[in-house]
Amino acid sequence: MSVSSLDVKVRKVEKSRISEIDPANIQFGKNYSDHMLIAYYENGAWKQPEIVPFTNLSLSPATTFFHYGQAIFEGVKAYKDPNGNPIIFRPRDNWKRMNRSAKRMAMPNVPEDIFVEGMRQLIDLDRDWVPSSEETSLYIRPFMVAIDEFIGVRPAEKFMFMIITSPAGPYYNKPVSIYVQDQYVRAFPGGIGFTKAAGNYGMSMYPTQMIKEMGYDQILWTDGFTHKNVQEIGTMNVFFRIGDTIVTPDITEDTILEGVTRDSVLTLLRENGFKVEERVISIDELADAHKAGQLKEAFGTGTAASIAPIYALTYHDNKMELPPLETWETANWLKKELADIRYGRKADTHAWIVPVK
Ligand code: COI
Numbered sequence: 001m002s003v004s005s006l007d008v009k010v011r012k013v014e015k016s017r018i019s020e021i022d023p024a025n026i027q028f029g030k031n032y033s034d035h036m037l038i039a040y041y042e043n044g045a046w047k048q049p050e051i052v053p054f055t056n057l058s059l060s061p062a063t064t065f066f067h068y069g070q071a072i073f074e075g076v077k078a079y080k081d082p083n084g085n086p087i088i089f090r091p092r093d094n095w096k097r098m099n100r101s102a103k104r105m106a107m108p109n110v111p112e113d114i115f116v117e118g119m120r121q122l123i124d125l126d127r128d129w130v131p132s133s134e135e136t137s138l139y140i141r142p143f144m145v146a147i148d149e150f151i152g153v154r155p156a157e158k159f160m161f162m163i164i165t166s167p168a169g170p171y172y173n174k175p176v177s178i179y180v181q182d183q184y185v186r187a188f189p190g191g192i193g194f195t196k197a198a199g200n201y202g203m204s205m206y207p208t209q210m211i212k213e214m215g216y217d218q219i220l221w222t223d224g225f226t227h228k229n230v231q232e233i234g235t236m237n238v239f240f241r242i243g244d245t246i247v248t249p250d251i252t253e254d255t256i257l258e259g260v261t262r263d264s265v266l267t268l269l270r271e272n273g274f275k276v277e278e279r280v281i282s283i284d285e286l287a288d289a290h291k292a293g294q295l296k297e298a299f300g301t302g303t304a305a306s307i308a309p310i311y312a313l314t315y316h317d318n319k320m321e322l323p324p325l326e327t328w329e330t331a332n333w334l335k336k337e338l339a340d341i342r343y344g345r346k347a348d349t350h351a352w353i354v355p356v357k
Contacts, residue, residue, distance in 0.1 A: 006113040013053040026169040033129040033165045041159040060149040064156045070146035071198040072101040075303035080132040081344030086356040101195035106155035139168040171304040175311035179216040182227035187255035194254045228282045236300030237262040242289045250278040261301040290320040297328045307335045
């Protein structure tokens, strides 16, 4: 199937639910747009995708993913450009990453046209759901689950790929406080840390609940061997500015998600002459830099949160507070630069934008 030939069967809602949305108060993940895309994989092939009214699903209690978590997802965003037209940010990169996750989880490749062209048609139909004010977007959630009706443990043969969308405001309303986790581990080399497998998020719930009870917002995950080298924060990639250098953990060990926002940030920083290093970063190095007054900025990056500033990092009893946000040259510049590209206010020199029409 080529991108242009994708034939999607469309069944539209009788009445839109858009009036349920208060554009002045859009919360992340609370409301879902009128339609969803659904495609089934059976006998080694994908069937024709359909766009149908957003509705509940009916599945056997024996469905594979309920039991064994053979489930992966992606996060993409659509924005309104200055002319009011929806544009999608880097969906092909999410498509490629979804297929890297699929391979590791013994799931089939999703064809590019079902993912990208299907998404484009879905957003076109629900274009009124793409909010237009600053810091808002339409969050797009493609996902795939194994749907064999079988509770034996084996890679499934039937799968369902879906795309749902949800108008979104900011994921975090203020800078976050981080607790450095050295007891629970997110990812090991050879594991699934580089994928967007549901289990990576499920396993984080208990440690996150514990640190929230202690008054922190998110976890800084460290490696499972030394418990010193930082990996990700919460559900985001992490960046630090030490002196004049921006550092982020490298992704060579399969433990870190290859974030699309991470890549956008690295590209923009390098193009604009910032000194950038992808390498091992230990919590001791961060503590030393903080002591020497050189830990200037710290932020998470992700599709949902975009650029999320960190105001304090706590490692055991060492609370490392960052300088006031107004003084941060890198994160503040990046946030504006990325927003200008995503909202179509600045020329798209990287071919990151996919217009909906
Ligand atoms: C994203 O940033 O898109 C994520 O996947 C994070 C989260 C909402 C799970």
